[in-house]
Amino acid sequence: MxxxxxxxxxxxxxxxxxxxxxxxxxxxxxxxxxxxxxxxxxxxxxxxxxxxxxxxxxxxxxxxxxxxxxxxxxxxxxxxxxxxxxxxxCGSLNSLLKPSMSNLREYAKDPEKIVVSIHRGPWIFSSKWMNMNRILDYLSESGVPRHKLEELIVLQPRCLYQKLERIEYAVEILIKDPQCLACSEKKLRVAMDYFVNIVKVDRETIIGYPKFLTYSIEKRVIPRCTVWKILEEKNLTQGKFVWVLNKSEKTFMEQFITKHSDAIPSLEKIFLTSRKPASGPIDVD
Structure with missing residues (x-):
């Protein structure tokens, strides 16, 4: 022993x-x-x-x-x-564990989900639970559905330990996808700016599908947008660009690069190069 x-x-x-x-x-x-x-x-x-x-x-x-x-x-x-x-x-049963558990069970009833939540955010059973309670109350009053709050508590409990001001900024987005809160405020602002001002995506589309904001701008959005614009100039696109972001890397390569490799041989090179600073201009054949 x-x-x-x-x-x-x-x-x-x-x-x-x-x-x-x-x-x-x-x-x-x-x-x-x-x-x-x-x-x-x-x-x-x-x-x-x-x-x-x-x-x-x-x-x-x-x-x-x-x-x-x-x-x-x-x-x-x-x-x-x-x-x-x-x-x-080691915490006080009456002043810490009981109120923390009561607060948690308001949104997550399943014991296994509660354990998962504690595993991902052990501070839940600390004095910080009061801040989490304020955030949850605000989100609930702002119209975030109950099942979305449960999803947030179980999958991203750390997101609930931050300033309320940041939550207020993104509440419309959170109603659709609470997991967006896992992104930093800077990332959300940069992504929103890029989609609205560069890609020209309307705000309603972003709010309707906020997962766009979680994608890496450098590694996913910019390279795909670069390819899309080249194809668009040659009338080889259909629909809206934003829906291209949902596709897996394999599917994107097959549908938007390999498919047009004969017409634009340099497309794959452009795609790969756009993920990092280019050493020089690349001609589009």
Missing amino acids: WAFIDSAISISEKVKLNEKNKYKFDCVISFLKNNHFSDAQITKLVELYPFFLCNKLSANLDPEMKFFAENGISGLLIPKLLIACPSIL
């Missing part, structure tokens, strides 16, 4: 591993084994957070584990939860 404790020594010497603490540590490790932890998971937990061994069964582990079980998090979900956020059982 001390093999688990040895792993903590290499990570932190702050936990005093002496004979006086041996019984306490043994109890914690036995507790973990009784709660579906494998030897490998115990080792990982101790390496991530050696202070976990200092938890008291009656004061911390037992009541808080009961609390998670009451909220559907039990069995094999417990190791996933504690490894995702090792310090979670």
Whole structure:
């Protein structure tokens, strides 16, 4: 059993591993084994957070584990939860864990989704939950559908820890696709500027399909736009350019480059070169 404790020594010497603490540590490790932890998971937990061994069964582990079980998090979900956020059982049950869980369950009911959310944003069970609550309330009042908020909490919980001003800027877009919030404000502004002023996409189209804003301008948008403009000049295009962005790289190459390689032999070279600063002009055959 001390093999688990040895792993903590290499990570932190702050936990005093002496004979006086041996019984306490043994109890914690036995507790973990009784709660579906494998030897490998115990080792990982101790390496991530050696202070976990200092938890008291009656004061911390037992009541808080009961609390998670009451909220559907039990069995094999417990190791996933504690490894995702090792310090979670060190917080106050009444002033931190309960309000945080209540706030989270307003939007994510499934225990597995809750664990995934905590794994991606462990700060959810910290004092920062109050900021998350303000953001969620604002988005809900602004018309973002409930299922979209759940999607945001589960897939991009870190997005909820930022200034409300930034959320206000992009609320119309967020109503359609909350995951856009994962992009920095700078990226959203640069992308919006490029689409509106360079590609000439109307604002309604962008709001209707905001995923456009998540694409890399340098690696995806500019190279495809370059190819599109060349094809457009030769009357070889149909529809709107923006829908070309959805296509996979393979499909785009087949439909817009390989297909026209006979008419424009240099098209592939232009496409590849447009992804990086060109050393000189490239002629279009």
